[in-house]
Amino acid sequence: MSIPTFTTYQPPGVYVEDVSGPIVVPTLVPSQVLTLVGPALGYRTAVQSMLLSASSAVQLSYKGVYTTAVTGPPAVGAPVVKTVSGTTLTPGVDYTLNTVTDPSGNPALAITTIERINSSSNVSEGQQVTITYNYADASYFLPQVFTDYQSVVNAYGQPFVSAVPSTPNASQVANPLTAAAMVAFANGATTLICQALNPGDGSLAEQFITAYAKVATTSAATIVVPVFTDDLEVNSGTVAAAAAQLAQDLNGAMESAYTDGFPRIGFFGLPRNYSETDEAVATFAANLASKRTVLAYPETVLMYNSATSQTFQASGCYLAVALAATLAASPIDTGLTNQVLAGFSGLTQTEIAQMTNSFMNGLAASGVSVCCINYAGALICRHGLTTDPSALNYSEISMVRQSDALLMAVQQGLQSSGLIGKPITANTVTTVQEAVLGILEAAVSNAVVVNYSNVSVTQEAYPGGNPTIIDVTFQYLPAEPLNYVTVQMAVDLSTGLVAAQSNQNASANGS
Numbered sequence: 351m352s353i354p355t356f357t358t359y360q361p362p363g364v365y366v367e368d369v370s371g372p373i374v375v376p377t378l379v380p381s382q383v384l385t386l387v388g389p390a391l392g393y394r395t396a397v398q399s400m401l402l403s404a405s406s407a408v409q410l411s412y413k414g415v416y417t418t419a420v421t422g423p424p425a426v427g428a429p430v431v432k433t434v435s436g437t438t439l440t441p442g443v444d445y446t447l448n449t450v451t452d453p454s455g456n457p458a459l460a461i462t463t464i465e466r467i468n469s470s471s472n473v474s475e476g477q478q479v480t481i482t483y484n485y486a487d488a489s490y491f492l493p494q495v496f497t498d499y500q501s502v503v504n505a506y507g508q509p510f511v512s513a514v515p516s517t518p519n520a521s522q523v524a525n526p527l528t529a530a531a532m533v534a535f536a537n538g539a540t541t542l543i544c545q546a547l548n549p550g551d552g553s554l555a556e557q558f559i560t561a562y563a564k565v566a567t568t569s570a571a572t573i574v575v576p577v578f579t580d581d582l583e584v585n586s587g588t589v590a591a592a593a594a595q596l597a598q599d600l601n602g603a604m605e606s607a608y609t610d611g612f613p614r615i616g617f618f619g620l621p622r623n624y625s626e627t628d629e630a631v632a633t634f635a636a637n638l639a640s641k642r643t644v645l646a647y648p649e650t651v652l653m654y655n656s657a658t659s660q661t662f663q664a665s666g667c668y669l670a671v672a673l674a675a676t677l678a679a680s681p682i683d684t685g686l687t688n689q690v691l692a693g694f695s696g697l698t699q700t701e702i703a704q705m706t707n708s709f710m711n712g713l714a715a716s717g718v719s720v721c722c723i724n725y726a727g728a729l730i731c732r733h734g735l736t737t738d739p740s741a742l743n744y745s746e747i748s749m750v751r752q753s754d755a756l757l758m759a760v761q762q763g764l765q766s767s768g769l770i771g772k773p774i775t776a777n778t779v780t781t782v783q784e785a786v787l788g789i790l791e792a793a794v795s796n797a798v799v800v801n802y803s804n805v806s807v808t809q810e811a812y813p814g815g816n817p818t819i820i821d822v823t824f825q826y827l828p829a830e831p832l833n834y835v836t837v838q839m840a841v842d843l844s845t846g847l848v849a850a851q852s853n854q855n856a857s858a859n860g861s
Contacts, residue, residue, distance in 0.1 A: 381569070381570040381572065382572050382573065382677075382678045382682070382751075382755075383541050383542070383543055383570040383571060383572060383573070383678065384534055384539050384541075384542055384543070384573045384574075384575065384671075384674050384675050384678040385493075385542070385543040385544075385545065385565055385568075385571040385573065385574045385575070386527060386530045386531060386534065386542060386543070386544050386545070386575055386577060386671065387545045387547070387558060387561045387562065387565075387574065387575070387576045387577070388526045388527045388530060388545075388546075388547060388576060388577035388578055388667075389424070389525075389526050389527060389546070389547045389549075389557075389577075389578065389579065390505075390506035390507065390525060390526075390527040390528065390544075390546040390547070391424060391506050391507030391524075391525050391528075392424030392426060392486060392546075392549065393416060393424070393426050393484040393485060393486045393490070394412075394484065394485055394486065394487075394490065394505070395482065395483070395484050395485075396410075396411060396412050396482070396483055396484075396485060397480060397481070397482050398410060398411055398480070398481050398483075399478060399479070399480045399481075400464070400478070400479065400481070401476050401477065401478055401479075402431075402445060402464070402465070402466045402473055402475075402476070402477055402478075402479045403465065403466055403475060403476055404465055404466040404467065404468045404475060405475075406465070407448065407463035407464065407465040408463060408464050408465070409461060409462070409463050410461075410462045410463065410464065410481070410483065410485075412485045412487055413452075413458060413459055413460055413461055413462075413485065413487045413488070414457060414458040414459065414460060414485045414486045414487040414488070414490070415429070415447075415449070415460070415462040415483050415484070415485045416428070416429075416483070416484045416485065416486070417429065417447045417449060417462060424549070426484050427484060428441075429441075429447065429481055429482065429483035429484075430481070430482045430483075431444070431445055431464070431479050431480070431481045432479060432480050432481075433472070433473055433477060433478075433479055434477075434478055434479075434480075437472055437473075439470075439472055439473055439479065440472070442467075443467065443470060443472075444466070444467055444470040444472045444473050445464055445465065445466055445467060445470070445473070445479075446464070446465060446467060447462055447463070447464050448462065448463045448464075448465070449461070449462050450462075450463070456488065457550065458486055458487050458488040458490065458491065459487075459488055462483075464481060490546060491545075491546055491547075491548040491564075492545075492564065493543050493544070493545045493564055493565050493568060493571075494543070494544050494545075495541065495542070495543055495544075496531065496541070496542045496543075496544060497540065497541050497542075498535075499531060499532060499535045502527075502528050502531040502532075502542070502544060503528055505544070506525055506527050506528045506531075506544070506546065507524065507525045507528055508524060508525060508528065508657075509523065509524065509525050509528040509529035509531075509532050510522050510523060510524055510525075510529065510655040510656075510657055510658070511523075511524045511655070511657065511658065512524075512657045512658075513657075513658065514658045514660065519662075519663065521579065521580035521581060521622075521662070521664070522653075522655045522658060522660065522662045522664075523579070523580055523653075523664060523665075526577045526578060526579060526667075527544055527546055527577060529577070529653075529664075529668065530575065530577040530667070530668060530671045531544065532693065533668050533671045533672050533675065533693040533694075534671050534672075534674070534675040535675075536672075536675075536692045536693035537671075537672045537675035537676045537679065537691060537692050537693060538675055538676060538678070538679030538680075539675040539678055539679060540679070543565065543568065543570070543571055545561045545564055545565055546561075547561055548560065548561075554578065554592075554596070555592075555595055555596060555599055558576055558596060558599055558600070559599055559603070562574070562599070562600070562603035563603075566603070566606070566607050566610065566612065567610070567612060568612070569612055569758065569762070571612075571614060572613070572614045572615070572678075572751075572754065572758075573614060573615055573616075573617065573674045573677060573678050574600070574603070574604065574614055574615070574616045574617070574674075575616070575617045575618075575619075575667070575670050575671050575674045576596060576600055576616075576618065576667065577619075577665075577667045577668070577671065578596070578621065578665070578667060579621075579665075580621065580622050580623075580663075580664055580665040581621065581622065581623045581665075582621035582623060582624075582665075588625065588628040588629075589621060589623050589624055589625060589628070590624055590625055590626075590628035590629040590634070591628070591629070593620055593621055593624055593634075594629065594634060594637065596618070597618045597634070597638055597643065597645070598637075598638070600616040600618055600643060601616060601638055601640045601642055601643040603616070604616040604640070604642035604643060605640065605642055608642060608754075611761060613753075613754035613757055613758065614642070614754070615642055615643070615644060615677075615736070615747065615750060615751065615754070616642060616643045616644070617643075617644045617646060617670040617671070617673055617674040618643060618644065618645055618646065618667075618670055619646040619649070619665060619666035619667035619668065619669050619670030619671070620634075620645075620646075620647070620648075620649035620665070620666040620667070621649065621665050621666070621667070622649055622650045622663055622664065622665045622666065624649040624666075626649075631645070631647055631649075631713055631716075631718055632712060632713055632715075632716035632718065633716075635713070635716045635717040635718045635737045636716050636717070636737075638717070638737040639717065639737055639738050639740075640736065640737050640738050641736045641737075641738040641744040641745070641750050642736070642750075643736065643737050644670070644673065644674075644719050644734075644735070644736055644737065644747060645717065645718050645719060645737050646666055646667075646669045646670040646673055646718075646719050646721065647666065647669075647713055647718045647719065647720050647721065648666060648669070648697060648701045648705070648720075648721070649665070649666040650663050650664070650665070650666060650697070650698055650701060651663075651664050651665075651666060651668060651669050651694050651696075651697060651729075652664070652694055652695035652696050652697060652698060653668065653693070653694060653695060654695050661695045663698060668693075668694075669691070669694075669721055672691040672692070672693060672694070673686055673691065673719060673721070673731060673734070676689050676691065676731075677734075677747065677751070681797055682748075682751055682752055682755045682796075682797060682798050683748055683752055683797050683798070683799075683800075683828070683829035684748055685734040685746060685747045685748030685749075685751075685831050686719065686731040686734025686747055686748075687731060687732070687733050687734045687831060687833060688730055688731065688732075689730060689731050689734070690728045690729065690730050691721060691729045691730065691731065694729055696723060696727075696729060697721075697722075697723060697729065702722075702723060705720070705722055710722065710732060714732065714733050714735060715739065716737075716739065717735055717736060717737035717738060717739045717745065718735065718737070719731055719732075719733065719734055719735050719747075720732045720733065733833070734746070734747045734748070735747065736750060742830075743828070746830075746831055748828075748829070748831050749828050749829075749830070749831075752798060752799055752828045752829065753828070755793075755798045756793055756798055756799055756826060759789055759792070759793050759798060760786070760789055760790075763785065763788070763789040763792075764782075764785060764786070764789070767785045769781065769782060769785065774809065774817070774818070774820075778809070778820070779807050779808065779809055779820060780807075782807050782820050782822065783805065783807040783822075786805060786807065786822055786824070787805060790802045790805070790824065790826075793826075797829070799826045799827060799828055799829070800826075800827040800828060800829050801826070801827040802824050802825065802826045802827070803824070803825050803826075803827075804823070804824055804825050805822070805823075805824040806821075806822070806823045806824070807820060807821070807822050808820070808821050809821075
């Protein structure tokens with residue numbers, strides 16, 4: 351029915367028209383993508399053939415070429431130029447590499463050319479040669495999305511060393527970023543954002559801070575994990591102090607992103623050379639005290655390197671990766687408590703012996719997510735906690751994530767509805783309410799939250815308020831995790847036997 355114009359005769363009566371406009375809002379669960387930040391191989395390798403000439407320099411296909419060897423870390427080999435017959439040419443004798451620096455000064459944008467030296471007796475003018483070189487162009491140190499493990503290997507290199515280290519108990523992780531991706535995919539991650547650290551950004555702490563900034567406005571990056579070398583190196587102070595600074599920087603990045611409308615949770619694992627004598631892990635967590643940061647324990651896990659057929663001790667940062675990947679692969683309303691972690695050979699006997707119930711209870715009470723071996727021999731998360739134990743909705747990871755997901759759903763849903771920028775009419779408040787209700791119904795349907803109530807939508811009025819603002823308030827009920835089941839048992843020592851039969855049998859017997 352529609353309201354007539356009354357320019358022609360209409361019978362007396364009531365005329366009703368639905369003037370609601372179509373409100374289209376997203377109904378999907380906000381993306382939950384694990385972001386890994388850490389050191390990678392540091393370069394890619396390219397092979398290029400060309401005709402070498404002294405009269406015309408040939409530009410190499412990629413920018414950011416390492417024209418000389420770099421001792422590292424990471425160690426990078428110098429270019430190798432060979433003739434078709436396999437003769438290796440000598441730089442400065444047979445050819446020269448020239449670099450044209452980008453006006454910005456960014457070495458990743460530098461262009462490299464190669465040309466023959468006229469006096470060379472090893473290669474003639476215009477002869478074909480092949481150059482193998484390493485490079486790190488601008489894209490290498492930008493966030494990259496991966497959906498399979500092999501693509502990560504192709505981009506950043508193999509995770510482990512290929513030969514048994516000569517030093518006993520040396521780390522067998524050759525490439526932390528790839529090793530972390532391997533653990534992430536093993537624990538259910540389907541999509542990863544990888545951000546390689548750039549050694550040119552300064553100290554390790556400065557590299558991480560710069561890397562966090564590169565994913566700061568990526569809405570899909572809802573879970574972030576920093577990874578590093580197994581034995582964290584420090585120039586001064588203790589490893590514990592350096593780790594604490596890295597954890598604080600991670601938490602600062604998570605808090606800043608949340609303030610800017612990109613809620614996310616950071617997972618931090620301790621380096622294997624962390625000393626609990628320098629700083630107790632409970633103190634470490636208490637100093638963070640943030641619902642935005644999860645601290646994984648213990649600091650050492652066992653991993654297996656198939657290339658060397660050896661099990662070795664790896665850093666707890668990979669334990670943090672496993673927790674984060676498991677969370678990313680789980681429904682929004684599901685946390686980490688009692689979840690089984692894959693990709694490890696277990697824990698060291700030293701760690702297992704130390705992790706008594708009272709010890710683990712003390713850590714958990716301080717906000718540490720303790721991982722232990724259960725009765726079946728599996729590595730599990732004992733209790734998924736953030737480092738803020740002050741309230742249930744702050745300490746339980748699942749409840750923090752539900753809040754974050756609902757925030758993103760409301761923010762993105764209203765932003766995508768097309769309402770912002772439109773003139774306010776008599777129907778605008780109702781339209782906004784319809785949009786909000788649609789988003790909340792979708793959140794309930796997608797198990798982001800259990801329910802909602804008390805939805806209020808009002809336009810502010812002048813002079814006390816700003817009439818261009820429409821205020822929305824509501825309450826929501828999150829899914830609470832089942833953490834405890836209490837059972838009381840009592841023994842019955844009464845004597846005597848009692849014969850009992852079912853009602854059906856009693857009826858059949860004529861009783």
